[in-house]
Amino acid sequence: MLEAALKAQLASYLERITQPVEITASLDDTQASRDMQALLRDVADSSRLITITETRGGPHRTPSFMIHRPGHSTGPRFAGLPMGHEFTSLVLALLQVGGYPPKVEQALLDQIRALDGDFEFEVYVSLTCHNCPDVVQALNLMAVQNPRIKATMIEGGLFQDEVKERQIMGVPTVFLNGTMFGSGRMTVEEIVAKIDSKSGEREAAKMAAKEPFDVLIVGGGPAGAAAAVYAARKGIRTGIASERFGGQVLDTLGIENFISIKETEGPRFALALEEHVRHYDVDIMNLQRAKALVPHADENMVEVQLENGASLRSRTVILSTGARWRNINVPGEQEYKNKGVAYCPHCDGPLFKGKRVAVIGGGNSGVEAAIDLAGIVGHVTLIEFDTKLRADAVLQRKLQSLPNVTVILNAQTTEITGDGQKVTGLHYKDRATDEIKQVPLEGIFVQIGLVPNTDWLKGTIELSRYGEIVVDAKGQTSMPGVFAAGDATTVPYKQIIIAAGDGAKAALSAFDHLIRTTAPA
Known part of the structure; x- marks a missing residue:
């Protein structure tokens, strides 16, 4: 065997x-x-x-x-x-x-x-x-x-x-x-x-008793991990609170463009990030979701309130909350999540062996998903809102060579249909004629990009019209002492290596802020 x-x-x-x-x-x-x-x-x-x-x-x-x-x-x-x-x-x-x-x-x-x-x-x-x-x-x-x-x-x-x-x-x-x-x-x-x-109550009480940090990082993806390493190496009190350490890297299958690492897988890369952070004196607080960012009574302090009821105080804060899969926000999407609506073709593709599925999105992610699924499922219908695909030319050529793929351009998905238990198809509008058409399906993979995890920051710091945290060249936000890095910010090109670099930059900026405003604890 x-x-x-x-x-x-x-x-x-x-x-x-x-x-x-x-x-x-x-x-x-x-x-x-x-x-x-x-x-x-x-x-x-x-x-x-x-x-x-x-x-x-x-x-x-x-x-x-x-x-x-x-x-x-x-x-x-x-x-x-x-x-x-x-x-x-x-x-x-x-x-x-x-x-x-x-x-x-x-x-x-x-x-x-x-x-x-x-x-x-x-x-x-x-x-x-x-x-x-x-x-x-x-x-x-x-x-x-x-x-x-x-x-x-x-x-x-x-x-x-x-x-x-x-x-x-x-x-x-x-x-x-x-x-x-x-x-x-x-x-x-x-x-x-x-x-x-009773674990939530115990954890909240434990966290509420923590002394203030010099640098508190919210988010444990590549940006947060890099910020933690750089801050800890300065010898200052560093903490990192994350909903899940590794962030969206955990949902990434292949990584082939992080310089010095020829190829790896997302979960393995996330584990390496955590092991690197744990090598230093960093207080890692996992499974913690941030609820609010508020100025503290002490003007030299910032407070991060968590969903479990605890509050953490810090002299500086680095926001690195990353992004999540973007929903298409049409009737039926929420009702049929995990009942035919999926977001990870690598994970869920084998469950649709021999069946008819659709991929929504014509960028690199969507075309790559369609190519992968075509080797497993019976037929793939790729639906793109624009009049042309936006994926790299090499991916488009590969897609066009596959016999069991249909590409529909200039199409707006309007509804996901089902029988109450599972997906049965979708409706889309032909944007050239406004005609509503139906595609019978058993699975739908949504691949239309990311949305920043910044809802909890609305009204607190400046956000762009896309919900991204507005930062300057040093990663400074509109709130003094609060910095940001990674996919949640206005920095262009959402890439792992860029997020890691921005995390390091934000940590150095936070340290510079500390030495200019107050002595580290």
Whole structure:
């Protein structure tokens, strides 16, 4: 099953196991079961501490297997073959069940072990989804730490009847105790906070007691991470509060234009950002959403109010809240999100294998999405508002060479239709004739750019007509002591490398402001 090089690499990883591990597999006579059996035997051959028990059928999904300690009846379960992006999830589950400590803070482990209740998680994935492993690994970790927590990864491509029955139109999708729990990328901290009803109050009280910062960064993408590193290296008290560390980079599959890194993937790049920041004395406050920016009673202080009720004070603030996918804002879009309306073709494309889908948007993102989807789905209709595509010429030539792609120009999407459960099509207006036309579809991928995450700043600092934070050459905003960087600002060209540079510049500007106005704490 495994190639020799991968099997050797697996054996190297599994040398870290210190306790016996048992794999209990539920198999049948299908080819999928034979593939799973071959994979598990390769795994067992890679470590003397791993044994396999095979059963035929049983109460669990077939084929599937559970990883557990001998004598224990709980542990992470994989329904389907954990290859592709999920191979890492398999390796980590083996290591953690085998006694290798997870790389999370002890306080979080204690919180997971103290959770009171029975939690059965099911997460549906596709093996090409780059966000799915984060969720699978988070739930597996929880299942290893707390025997009352069960976690099962379900490969949607293998268990298509379940996907259809539960009307899953996007991955990762998580069910808790049979009820929809959430979809999209989630960290272990987010999941624990959602099921631990008292965690918000504890965290708010803890944050409210913090001493003022010299530099407080709001947002944890490339701009925020760069600002944190540059500020911390100045030896001043630095904090970073982010809704999710990594920001939109987490939703980016391939990165090939960050100078000095030939190619990488978004989640891997985001992890590198966080590891770099943690190398310095930076107070990282994750899962924190900012609500308001207000001047403090002390004129040398700025206050950031958070959604959890806490407030943070700082002598300077750097805003790096980034941007999010832009909605088309037509009837049906909100109603059918994750029911046919999607924003990540890499994650959700495999769920539409052989079906008819549309891509809305003719820029680079839209054309790249159409090209990728054309290799998976039955047919792609690309809809562009303008009279011509705006993507690079090389992408347009590739798109035009594909036999299962139709391009509709000068078209305004007016409505997304459905049957109450899932998408059935869309309506668009031919802008040349004003005629309304309909396209039968089963999936719609929206690719029309970004909108800055600045709603919470309206009325506080100057914003452009597009909602971007207005900054000068030094990253200074209209409020003294408040700087901004990255995709949320008026700086042109929304690129990772530009955001990182602006973050460094904003940190240097904040430090210059501090030494000219007040002595650092």
